[in-house]
Amino acid sequence: MLMPQDVPQSPFLLFDAENGMKMRDSYLDLRCSQCGKIDELAALGRGISEDIVFPKKMPDFFLSSEDISIVSSNMRGVLDALDKVKVRYFPFPSDSRFFVAFPDELIPVDKDNKAFRVEGGCCVECKRVRECVFGSELYPLRSDFVLGALLFERVTNVSPLWIGCENIVTSLKRAKLKGLEFHPYFKIA
Numbered sequence: 001m002l003m004p005q006d007v008p009q010s011p012f013l014l015f016d017a018e019n020g021m022k023m024r025d026s027y028l029d030l031r032c033s034q035c036g037k038i039d040e041l042a043a044l045g046r047g048i049s050e051d052i053v054f055p056k057k058m059p060d061f062f063l064s065s066e067d068i069s070i071v072s073s074n075m076r077g078v079l080d081a082l083d084k085v086k087v088r089y090f091p092f093p094s095d096s097r098f099f100v101a102f103p104d105e106l107i108p109v110d111k112d113n114k115a116f117r118v119e120g121g122c123c124v125e126c127k128r129v130r131e132c133v134f135g136s137e138l139y140p141l142r143s144d145f146v147l148g149a150l151l152f153e154r155v156t157n158v159s160p161l162w163i164g165c166e167n168i169v170t171s172l173k174r175a176k177l178k179g180l181e182f183h184p185y186f187k188i189a
């Protein structure tokens with residue numbers, strides 16, 4: 001697992017913290033009328049708010065306040081140079097040093113798979129689960145799996161957990177990126 005650094009006072013991407021934590025206006029029409037979640041990739045594809053600027057010193061891999069992964073241009077350069085690694089990036093219009101990043105290989109929640117522990121059931125409209133965390137088993141990754149993310153869910157949005165194969169981990173370790181920690185993908189129970 002590729003674990004990002006927890007950064008205090010990281011910005012919210014999708015929500016307006018200045019304004020009672022409402023969904024940002026530009027994404028409002030994407031909300032599910034039942035659970036209020038939005039298609040995060042569609043929202044980010046529209047563009048990230050211009051009011052987000054990061055402090056001078058930030059790690060290379062960290063989370064937004066709603067737990068969405070952000071990488072530095074340095075880490076993007078390392079990932080882009082790796083064979084078979086495919087990542088989708090969303091630029092910050094006011095800070096070219098960072099990108100929201102989602103691996104192309106996304107593993108959605110499957111409530112029948114024991115790799116996921118689902119809480120709160122499924123939304124009747126968009127079918128997304130309310131919350132989802134580690135289950136009792138490991139997700140059966142394909143033998144040719146390279147880099148991807150398990151799409152865990154929080155009450156308000158998706159929360160990707162990056163997983164990389166041994167080769168990727170070795171290359172990323174060598175790059176000595178700040179904030180990036182490595183943990184084995186482990187069983188909880």
Ligand SMILES: [Zn+2]
Binds near residue numbers: 123125127128
């Ligand atoms: Zn919904």
